[in-house]
Amino acid sequence: MNATIRRRVIVSALTLSLAAPLAACGSGDQAAPEGKDHIGLLLPENKSTRYEKFDHRIISRRIAALCLECTVDYGNAQSSADTQRTQFEAMVKKGVKVIVLDPVDAAAAKSWVDSAARQGVQVIAYDRLAEGDVKAYVSYDNEKIGRLQGEGILAALGSRAATANVVMFNGSPDDPNAPSFKKGAHAALDGKVRKIVDEQDVPEWSEATAKKEMTDVINSRGPQGFDAVYSANDGMAGGIADALKSAGVKNVPVGGQDAELPALQRLLNGTQAFTIYKEVRPEAETAAEIAFRLLRGQSITSLTSTTADSKSKSGIPAKLFKATVVTKDNLKDTVVSDGVVRTDWLCTPALAAECASLGLK
Numbered sequence: 001m002n003a004t005i006r007r008r009v010i011v012s013a014l015t016l017s018l019a020a021p022l023a024a025c026g027s028g029d030q031a032a033p034e035g036k037d038h039i040g041l042l043l044p045e046n047k048s049t050r051y052e053k054f055d056h057r058i059i060s061r062r063i064a065a066l067c068l069e070c071t072v073d074y075g076n077a078q079s080s081a082d083t084q085r086t087q088f089e090a091m092v093k094k095g096v097k098v099i100v101l102d103p104v105d106a107a108a109a110k111s112w113v114d115s116a117a118r119q120g121v122q123v124i125a126y127d128r129l130a131e132g133d134v135k136a137y138v139s140y141d142n143e144k145i146g147r148l149q150g151e152g153i154l155a156a157l158g159s160r161a162a163t164a165n166v167v168m169f170n171g172s173p174d175d176p177n178a179p180s181f182k183k184g185a186h187a188a189l190d191g192k193v194r195k196i197v198d199e200q201d202v203p204e205w206s207e208a209t210a211k212k213e214m215t216d217v218i219n220s221r222g223p224q225g226f227d228a229v230y231s232a233n234d235g236m237a238g239g240i241a242d243a244l245k246s247a248g249v250k251n252v253p254v255g256g257q258d259a260e261l262p263a264l265q266r267l268l269n270g271t272q273a274f275t276i277y278k279e280v281r282p283e284a285e286t287a288a289e290i291a292f293r294l295l296r297g298q299s300i301t302s303l304t305s306t307t308a309d310s311k312s313k314s315g316i317p318a319k320l321f322k323a324t325v326v327t328k329d330n331l332k333d334t335v336v337s338d339g340v341v342r343t344d345w346l347c348t349p350a351l352a353a354e355c356a357s358l359g360l361k
Contacts, residue, residue, distance in 0.1 A: 038071045039063055039291045040091040040099035044128070045079040047205070048235060049260055051102075052076065054280040055127075059100065062288035070292070079204050081105040081174075085112055092116045098295045099123050100287050103130040106176035110312055122294045126287050129176050129310050136300055137308045137318040138287040140278050142177045145323050146184020148276055149255050152325050153185075153228050154192055156253035156273035161193055164227035167217055168199040169210050169240065171232040176310070181232050181257075189230070197226055202236055211239030218247045228253045234263035234275055241271045259326055259335050264346055267328045268354040277324045277334055286319050332358055 041059055043051045060072045073091055077084035081104040089112060091099055099116070101123050103109040113123050113132030122135040129137050154161045166189060171178030178201065189196065198217050202209050210231065217226065229244075229252060231237035237256035244252055253273035256263050266272035290300050304317035326334050335341050347355035355361045 036095065036097075037067070037069050037295075038073050038091075038094070038096045039295060040088075040096045040101075041072050041074045042084055042087055042091075042099065042101050043074075043076050044084065044102050044104040045204075046076050047079065047207075048233070048258065050258060050280060055102075055284050058281055058284035059288045059291075062285045063292060066289065066292045067295075070295070077104050079104060081108045084109075088112055088116070092119060092121055097121055098291045100126045100291050101130055101134075102126045103128050103176075105174040106130050106310075107174070124287055124290055124294070125310075125316075127177070127283065129308060129316075131176075131310050131312045133313060134310070134316055135294060136290050136304055137316050138283055138290065139177075139318070139320055140283070140323050141320045142180035143184040143187075145257065145276055145278070146181035146186075147188045148184070148323060148325050149181065149230060149232070149257060150185040150188025152255045152274040152276075152327075153189060153230055153253060155325075156255070157193070157228055160227060164193045165195050165197040165225065166193050166228045166230060167214075167226045168196055168230040169213065169232060169236050170199065170201045172203050172205050173201045174203075175205070178232065185230055185232075193228075197221065202232075205233055205235055207235045207239035209239070210236035211243045214240045214243035215247070218243065218249060223247055223249045226252065228273075229255070231256050234258045234260040234272075237266070237272055237275075238262055241266055245271065259340060261341055261345060264326070264331060264335060264341055265348070265351060267326070267331060268346070268351045268358075270328075274325050274327045277326045277340070279321065279338065279340075283321055290319075328354075328358070332360060336360065 043055060046052055063070055063072055073096060075087035084104050106128055110131035113130055117133035125134045125137040127139050157164050170182045200213060229240050231240050231254060234256035237254050240254055255274050256272055257276040259275045259277040263272055263275045286303055290303050293300050300317060304319050306318050306320055308316045308318040324334055343360050347361055
């Protein structure tokens with residue numbers, strides 16, 4: 001073979017070797033979608049410390065442990081349903097096929113969840129049950145949590161319960177969990193206390209709103225006009241406790257939920273009677289594993305031991321965990337022993353005596 005022919009053969013081979021990958025890259029049918037190994041995670045707000053500090057981190061780390069090539073696309077809606085919709089639709093457009101969604105507004109999510117499902121996107125409702133065609137649901141039994149809260153109020157009142165007037169601050173009306181908490185609390189309190197003298201839902205679970213409304217109750221009913229306050233979560237309980245303190249009202253049990261650090265400190269100083277401890281880790285890790293299995297087309301039956309019904313879909317595969325009432329007396333054996341809170345964070349100088357008496361120092 002002469003030199004000219006050899007050069008032509010080499011050039012032709014090189015041209016073909018370069019052309020093959022370029023053709024593959026240029027073909028929309030052959031290129032892998034951008035979101036192929038991506039799992040979406042959308043959380044509702046950053047007012048509660050749990051979402052950024054626990055849920056986001058635990059879910060991301062568990063997915064990373066299960067799938068080295070997977071990426072978690074994350075968004076926090078900061079209490080805006082419009083922001084969450086934009087985040088959700090951007091993930092769908094990108095090609096993400098599995099999204100873990102904790103909805104700001106469960107009803108508002110229906111249209112975009114249904115639209116995504118028609119495009120082959122599988123949505124896992126996390127902590128709050130989104131409306132629409134969701135594939136699975138991971139949370140706690142919220143009606144039972146409400147019942148535990150009501151029972152916590154009764155236990156704090158003790159022998160005073162039958163003659164007690166109770167004020168109720170329920171969760172945000174756009175949170176699908178809030179009616180379940182309320183229903184469970186009423187199941188425990190109705191007929192066991194004298195009367196629910198004031199009850200209201202608090203938009204966005206706002207601590208500031210709860211504080212203002214509690215102040216209004218004190219002003220309208222007087223400091224002796226109620227005997228206990230039910231608060232659907234710890235953030236609102238903080239505002240309620242501040243309002244009671246400002247008015248000089250003492251010995252009124254306040255309940256909460258979420259076992260947040262400030263609430264645990266209020267248990268120690270006596271301004272909150274109890275909180276509800278929901279272990280985030282098993283909830284978050286289960287959601288992460290369901291997301292991974294759905295991404296890989298695997299069964300989730302072993303992870304979903306029950307079913308749940310929303311207003312728009314029934315028989316949703318679900319995993320619902322149990323919660324625990326935490327008081328000053330069992331704080332050490334629950335949130336401290338589980339490593340949820342460090343004693344050096346919990347036991348500030350102002351709480352040193354209380355911590356010492358409980359063996360926390």
